[in-house]
Amino acid sequence: MYFYAARQPILDNEKNLYAYELLFRDGLDNVFPDVDGHEATTKLIAGSQFEFGLEDMTANKPAFINFTLETLLKGYATMCDPEQVVVEILETVQPGKRLLAIVKDLKEKGYTIALDDYIHNPVWRHFYPYVDIIKIDFQVLSADEIKKIQSDTKEFPHIQFLAEKVETHEQFETAQTLGFTYFQGYFFSKPEVIQSKSLAPSEMTLAELLYETSSAEINLKKITEVFERDVNLSYKLLRYTNSAAFKRRAEISTIKQALVVLGAEELKKFLSVLFAAQVSSNKPIELMSLSLTRARFAELIAQSHGQMKDTAMAFLAGMLSLIDAILDETMENALAKLPLSNEIKDALLKDEGVLAEYLQLVKHYEKANWESANTIIEQLKLNPKEVPDAYHDAVQWANTQLAAIS
Incomplete structure (x- = not known):
């Protein structure tokens, strides 16, 4: 059985990751309303257990x-x-005595209760003592409607508000002003301010290494020399070769030996991860997590597709697909700082080429746009049964990498 599940981040006021919403569908060609909420929840619970x-x-x-x-x-x-x-009660559920009894019981058992896509109705007042979070579609309700809901719930200060579909930094700031505690959407992946940010010396070293490892024939001597002049970078290399993320273990006595043990493909990934982590250090951790997931997902899809000689290129394209948000710049300005292949630049700047299709697929998958994802899968002639496994593997891999470099 294959599980088509995506996750969408929920952040707090400081853009720290609070939770994820899990979204499930029964296959890429079965999109709501073809699959009802009961079936989706049942299979998601079964899958998770x-x-x-x-x-x-x-x-x-x-x-x-x-x-x-x-x-x-x-x-x-x-x-x-x-x-x-967090038990999220769908907006299609009508408030009534049966539902109230269930909510009371769940609350007594220690569950957190949320109301999804909340539309104001006085009968919900009976539920307020037991509800922890009210989710409001920020694209649907006006500021006045939101203030009305907040006014009618002010007797229940434990209730917190979550703004859904917050897609820009401006919307995030507006939602903050309106008193929301949690935010769901991809506002953190858009540049907050268009400005120029120069790369720090350590970032320049990593950019140099990315360039050196982008060649078909890697100059091991030159790469070793770059590592040897940066003690911090060398330490991270040695630590990585001995981490849980890297299964093979060996006694390491020189930087060159560490690089040989790591191998070209792992080295490229290690440098990509480290570069993104370095330049996004003052950004929400979810931005880094999303970059890592995209990178690994794109690489796995490239391997499955079998049309690229060097699938590390797909990895790097996925990793850099959020570099504009990381540097708070346009994609054009951000990529101007990096010596990248034309294939990667065409994908990120022009949305052209097979790399662009891999990135489109992962973006659709992130937002559970299954129908659009299925179209790309058919165009690329991918095995649809391998895609959900690739996403799940990418998420797990990203979690492991974050633990390794933190």
């Missing part, structure tokens, strides 16, 4: 999972650890 752990998809952060009245009545929510799950 019997196929993959929630912690694999959420890096031990809470998972927001949608529940219908039917799945709540069947007690599916109680199959999950209350510390791991």
Whole structure:
């Protein structure tokens, strides 16, 4: 059985990762409303309990999972650890006595309760003592409507508000002004301010190494010399060769030996990860996590597609697909600082070439745009059964890498 699940980040006021919402579909060609909420929730719960752990998809952060009245009545929510799950009641569920009894019971058991895509209705007042989070579609409700909801819930100060579909930094600031605590959307992946940011010396060293390793024939002597003049970089290299992320272990006595043990492909990935981590140090960790996931996903898709001699190029394209947000610049200005191949530049600047199609696929997957993802899968003649596994593997790999370089 294959699970088509995507995750969408939920951040707090400081842009720290608070949780993920998990979105499930039964195959790339089955999009709501063809698959109802009951079936989606049932299979997501089954998958999380019997196929993959929630912690694999959420890096031990809470998972927001949608529940219908039917799945709540069947007690599916109680199959999950209350510390791991936020029970998100779908907007299609009508408030009533049965639902209220379930919510009370879940609250007594220690679950966090959220109302999804909330539309104001006085009958929900009976639920307010037990509701922790109210999710509001920021693209649907006006500021006045939001203020009305906040006014009517002010007697329940424990209720926090989550703004959904926050796609720009301006919307994020507006939502903050309106008193929202949590934010869901990809606003953090857009540049906040268009400005010039120069690369620090260590970043320039990494950029130089990226360039040196982009050649088909790697000059090991030159790369060794670059590492040997940066003690911090050398330390990270040695630590990485001995980390859980890198399975092979060996006694290392020189920088050159570490590079040989690592191998060209692993070295390229290591440098890409380190560069992105270095320049995004003052950015939300989720931005780095998303970059890593895109990089690994693109690489796995390239391997499956079999049309590229060097799949590390797909990895680097995925990693750099958010470099504009990391540097707070336009993509053009950001890439001007890096010596990259035309294939990568065409993908990131012109949305052209097979690399661009890999990136389009991962972006659709992130937002659970399954129909659009399926179109690309058909165009590339990929095996649709391998794509969900690639995404799941990419998420797990990103989690491991973040732990290794932190």
